[in-house]
Amino acid sequence: MSSIRLTNPLNVVAALAFLAPAAGLDGVLDGALALAAGLAAVAVLYAKPSPWETRRPARLAAMVFGGLQLLSVISFAYSAAFNGLQSGPRDWLELPRWTIMGLFVVHLIRHHDDRVERAMEFGMLGSLYAGAFLFPGPEYAYKSVLTACWFLFYSRARLRLVHSAAALLLVALAGGRFAWPAAALVLSAAAGASLYESAVRGRARWAPQLVTLAGLLLLTVPVLLVRSATAPDTVQAAPGTASVQEALRAVRRSPVLGWGPACYEPGAAVDDQYLSWLVKGGAVGAGVIIGAAALFASLLLRSEGGDARRLLGAAVFLGSVALLLLSGRFLDRYALFFSTAFAAAGMFARAEPA
Numbered sequence: 001m002s003s004i005r006l007t008n009p010l011n012v013v014a015a016l017a018f019l020a021p022a023a024g025l026d027g028v029l030d031g032a033l034a035l036a037a038g039l040a041a042v043a044v045l046y047a048k049p050s051p052w053e054t055r056r057p058a059r060l061a062a063m064v065f066g067g068l069q070l071l072s073v074i075s076f077a078y079s080a081a082f083n084g085l086q087s088g089p090r091d092w093l094e095l096p097r098w099t100i101m102g103l104f105v106v107h108l109i110r111h112h113d114d115r116v117e118r119a120m121e122f123g124m125l126g127s128l129y130a131g132a133f134l135f136p137g138p139e140y141a142y143k144s145v146l147t148a149c150w151f152l153f154y155s156r157a158r159l160r161l162v163h164s165a166a167a168l169l170l171v172a173l174a175g176g177r178f179a180w181p182a183a184a185l186v187l188s189a190a191a192g193a194s195l196y197e198s199a200v201r202g203r204a205r206w207a208p209q210l211v212t213l214a215g216l217l218l219l220t221v222p223v224l225l226v227r228s229a230t231a232p233d234t235v236q237a238a239p240g241t242a243s244v245q246e247a248l249r250a251v252r253r254s255p256v257l258g259w260g261p262a263c264y265e266p267g268a269a270v271d272d273q274y275l276s277w278l279v280k281g282g283a284v285g286a287g288v289i290i291g292a293a294a295l296f297a298s299l300l301l302r303s304e305g306g307d308a309r310r311l312l313g314a315a316v317f318l319g320s321v322a323l324l325l326l327s328g329r330f331l332d333r334y335a336l337f338f339s340t341a342f343a344a345a346g347m348f349a350r351a352e353p354a
Contacts, residue, residue: 009040010111011119013104017338018123018147019130022139027333031093034334038100041107050110058109064292065102071285072098076260083254086264094261100334105341112345120342121155128167141179142330144170145186145320146343152190153313154350164190178327182320189316193309243270247279258282273325276332300344303351314347 013036022030050058076095079085124147127140148167151160171183247270250259258281259265270276277286297318304310321340330336 008111008113008115009044010108010116013037013040013338014116014119014342015123015126017335017342018120018127018143020335021137022333022335030334033338034100037104037107037334037338041103044107044111045103048111054110058106061105061109062102064288065098065105068281068285068288068292069096069098069102071257071281071288072260075257075281075285078257079254079259079262083259085259085262088264090263091261094263097261101337104338108341108345112349114349116342117346117349120346121150121157123339124150125163128163128170137174138176138179138328139330139333139336141171141174141176142324142328142336143339144168145179145182145324146317146339148183149186149313149317149320150343150346152186153193153309153316154347176327178323182323185320185323186316189312193312197309244272244275246270247272247275250279251275251282254282256282256284258285271328273329273331276329296344300347303348306351310347310350317343317347 013033016033020029020033072095076085076087076091080087124143127143128147144167148164148171151157151164151167155163157163168183168187171179250262250265258279260280262280265279270279274286277289281289300314300318301311304314324330331340
């Protein structure tokens with residue numbers, strides 16, 4: 001009796017995460033992708049055994065996301081009971097967010113493979129050469145920075161430099177206050193790494209001095225861009241300043257546990273991922289998220305320790321995402337969270353011995 005070998009559903013999710021406009025149809029496409037990814041994760045995790053080496057990281061991820069889900073429910077219940085929370089259907093749809101993300105991450109850890117990576121690169125290129133022009137906006141600038149980082153430091157594609165240049169050009173044309181410094185950080189790090197590798201191959205005595213000078217000059221670019229983006233005049237004129245003030249007032253009203261999903265509360269739509277985490281989860285929830293992010297960053301950097309270029313790529317990936325989150329709640333969109341997770345999974349896979 002013959003058996004049918006089904007395609008890993010992560011292949012489809014990887015492509016759609018980059019191709020699909022997360023804000024399309026007022027977030028309906030994003031929710032549909034999340035539902036599909038969650039159902040696929042449940043089916044695969046139930047039916048297919050996982051490799052033994054993935055069980056410990058998958059268990060750690062399940063504990064982190066399970067804890068965040070519990071905190072979200074507690075924050076929601078507390079605010080409904082004591083803060084006069086304005087609630088409705090959007091809050092109820094938001095409530096299982098951490099469960100869906102946790103299922104996806106565990107699925108990704110257990111069943112990521114080379115085909116998923118190829119599907120991710122297909123989605124990156126589709127997003128770069130089609131999606132960004134059909135649906136221009138901050139989310140595609142975010143995806144383009146991820147694409148540039150991947151093709152410059154990790155991809156084996158023949159045209160990786162062309163794709164990287166196209167991604168950085170797209171960010172330059174359509175990026176925002178923190179998309180430009182994030183792209184400049186990626187470019188300066190890649191240029192510095194290439195200069196260093198060229199100098200080492202040339203065995204020039206002056207190579208260390210030249211590389212140091214070039215690196216310092218290149219790294220001034222993102223520093224100057226960040227200073228420009230955060231200058232008082234720019235910040236005061238930036239859109240969303242009023243919502244920031246509303247969000248800060250909401251934090252002062254519930255500083256410890258936050259407001260839960262908070263879709264209907266003032267300041268819930270603030271364009272700052274860190275402040276949004278503080279509004280929704282309070283000091284406790286935001287602290288857990290930042291702590292989990294720091295743990296993930298440490299694991300990623302340690303996994304790349306054997307290769308200087310990949311280590312630099314991982315550091316640039318983390319730094320550029322951290323910058324981008326200052327100007328948008330990108331990780332609140334399932335598609336963008338999935339895109340970030342796929343890129344990180346590819347980096348971990350590259351660190352594994354062949």
